[in-house]
Amino acid sequence: MSSDGIDLTVAPSGTGCVECDAAAGWWFHLRRCAQCGHVGCCDSSPSGHASAHAEATGHRYIQSFEPGEDWYFDYTTGDMLSGPELAAPTSHPADQPAPGPADRVPADWMQHVR
Ligand SMILES: [Zn+2]
Numbered sequence: 001m002s003s004d005g006i007d008l009t010v011a012p013s014g015t016g017c018v019e020c021d022a023a024a025g026w027w028f029h030l031r032r033c034a035q036c037g038h039v040g041c042c043d044s045s046p047s048g049h050a051s052a053h054a055e056a057t058g059h060r061y062i063q064s065f066e067p068g069e070d071w072y073f074d075y076t077t078g079d080m081l082s083g084p085e086l087a088a089p090t091s092h093p094a095d096q097p098a099p100g101p102a103d104r105v106p107a108d109w110m111q112h113v114r
Pocket residue numbers: 017018019020021025026027040041045047048049050
């Protein structure tokens with residue numbers, strides 16, 4: 001894996017998807033940009049902000065931001081990879097549910113995941 005696109009010194013942007021938090025939305029799983037720390041929602045989420053971020057910025061790697069998961073994904077090749085440990089924290093809090101956040105997930109959320 002290329003060291004371009006990874007910055008081990010950048011902390012994640014927060015505990016939730018940046019754009020969903022701004023729009024009072026909700027997400028299924030979270031992904032973290034390995035270059036700038038942007039936390040966005042996965043492609044199964046209603047809005048897919050992690051992929052939108054990669055497309056808008058050209059930042060090629062994301063790492064799962066789910067507790068217990070450390071895989072990377074490379075948008076350039078479409079491959080799942082393993083890679084170095086990013087700056088802590090490497091996941092959202094373990095007591096934060098997926099989907100989340102708890103107060104914004106609709107009761108029929110399963111009909112909205114992709
Ligand atoms: Zn989102």
